[in-house]
Structure formats: C-alpha cells, structure tokens
Amino acid sequence: MEAHKELLLANKAWVQEKLKIRPDFFERQVETQSPDFLWIGCSDSRVPAEDITGAEPGELFVHRNIANLVVHTDFNVLSVLQYAVEVLKVKHVIVCGHYNCGGVKNAMTRRDFGLLNKWLRHLKDVYRINRDHIDSIADPQARWDRLVEMNVTEQVQNLAKTSIVQRAWRLEQRPMLHGWVYDLRTGYLKELALIRPNTKIDDIYQFEWDYQDSPETTASSPDGSLSLKSP
Ligand SMILES: [Zn+2]
Numbered sequence: 001m002e003a004h005k006e007l008l009l010a011n012k013a014w015v016q017e018k019l020k021i022r023p024d025f026f027e028r029q030v031e032t033q034s035p036d037f038l039w040i041g042c043s044d045s046r047v048p049a050e051d052i053t054g055a056e057p058g059e060l061f062v063h064r065n066i067a068n069l070v071v072h073t074d075f076n077v078l079s080v081l082q083y084a085v086e087v088l089k090v091k092h093v094i095v096c097g098h099y100n101c102g103g104v105k106n107a108m109t110r111r112d113f114g115l116l117n118k119w120l121r122h123l124k125d126v127y128r129i130n131r132d133h134i135d136s137i138a139d140p141q142a143r144w145d146r147l148v149e150m151n152v153t154e155q156v157q158n159l160a161k162t163s164i165v166q167r168a169w170r171l172e173q174r175p176m177l178h179g180w181v182y183d184l185r186t187g188y189l190k191e192l193a194l195i196r197p198n199t200k201i202d203d204i205y206q207f208e209w210d211y212q213d214s215p216e217t218t219a220s221s222p223d224g225s226l227s228l229k230s231p
Pocket of ligand 1: 103
C-alpha cells in the first residue's frame with residue numbers, strides 16, 4: 001500500500017476508536033475550543049506534542065517551526081500567540097525544544113542552507129551570545145544539548161518581551177510561560193524555565209502602559225469574545 005494511504009486508513013481506525021470510547025466525541029468538538037495551553041514546539045517528526053503529553057484534541061493550541069523559535073518579526077508565530085492569549089485566553093504558553101534537534105545542530109556549523117540560513121541566524125545569535133559557555137564544553141553531544149537548552153530559555157524570554165504577553169499579564173495575570181525540553185533518548189520532558197505573570201524583565205523590553213484601556217482603543221469580535229488593543 002502507498003504510504004499516504006496508510007495514513008488515511010489509520011485515520012478511519014482512529015475515528016472508530018474514539019467513537020467506541022465516546023459516541024459523541026466529534027459532535028462535542030464542533031462548536032468551540034478552549035485549550036488551556038499554547039504549545040510552541042519544533043517541526044521535528046519525532047516530537048508530536050499531543051502524543052508525548054497525552055493530550056486529547058482540544059487541549060493544546062499548537063504552533064511548530066524549525067527549532068521552536070519565537071521571532072519578534074515572524075507574523076506566523078505572533079499571530080498564533082495573539083490568538084491564543086487574547087481570544088482563547090490560554091493560561092500557559094509552553095516552548096518545547098528537544099535534544100538532537102537538527103536545526104540547532106546545523107546552526108552550529110558554517111554550512112550554507114540557502115533560505116534556511118535566515119531562520120537559523122536566530123539560533124546562531126543564541127550561540128554567539130553564549131559562545132564562551134558553550135565552547136567550554138568539550139563533548140560535542142553535551143555542547144549540542146546545552147545549546148538546545150539555552151535556545152529554549154531564550155525563546156521563553158522572547159515571549160515575555162512581546163506586548164501581547166505583557167498586556168495579558170497586566171490585565172489578567174496570565175499566561176505563565178514555560179520552557180521544556182524533550183529527550184528523544186528517554187521520552188521524558190524536562191522543565192528548564194518558568195516565568196510567572198508580571199515578572200520584571202530587562203527594562204528595555206518592558207513596555208510602558210501610559211494609556212488606559214478604553215472603548216476607543218479596544219476592538220471587539222461579533223460575539224464579544226475578542227478584545228484587542230489597536231496596534
Ligand atoms: Zn528540532
């Protein structure tokens with residue numbers, strides 16, 4: 001059988017499995033979603049967010065890209081973050097990296113990857129900032145592991161630097177920001193970083209809120225669930 005047909009067949013079996021446990025499983029999902037978590041992970045096929053956390057459909061709002069980066073000019077990740085924080089009102093945002101991350105490894109080389117160079121640049125910056133520490137580690141695998149960890153910590157800090165997160169912290173004392181790393185070798189997740197709402201970050205990244213939230217500067221969605229500040 002062609003490989004893609006196996007996926008379609010597996011889907012049929014999955015539907016039957018879900019219906020066996022709960023006949024109204026899919027009907028219940030149709031109306032809305034209210035996940036507590038935004039998951040920002042690596043695109044790596046070995047790190048499926050729902051599988052490794054035992055989450056069911058509806059529990060995780062997921063964004064994945066190469067090496068789980070939170071780039072402040074990436075409209076994709078920022079749009080996902082804004083929707084998750086301001087509309088879905090998630091309580092937690094998790095950045096999850098993983099050991100043996102190819103993106104991290106390649107960023108430590110001088111190889112030319114074409115367009116991908118631009119994405120890996122963000123990882124090279126993390127490496128450059130921590131170069132002394134990382135280069136002091138003799139074992140290549142341990143050095144790679146360490147950059148994976150430092151990248152996760154850096155991306156969690158990048159979340160805290162966004163006005164999206166800072167506004168939600170100020171108005172609603174959420175979300176909590178988490179940095180985790182997944183170990184492909186054991187299957188276990190490890191906690192690396194935790195930033196609670198209203199944690200003071202470096203001054204230069206801290207926005208000044210010198211205006212009041214008012215109807216003139218707030219937009220609402222038709223159902224009233226969306227409350228966004230004008231840019
Ligand atoms: Zn990866």
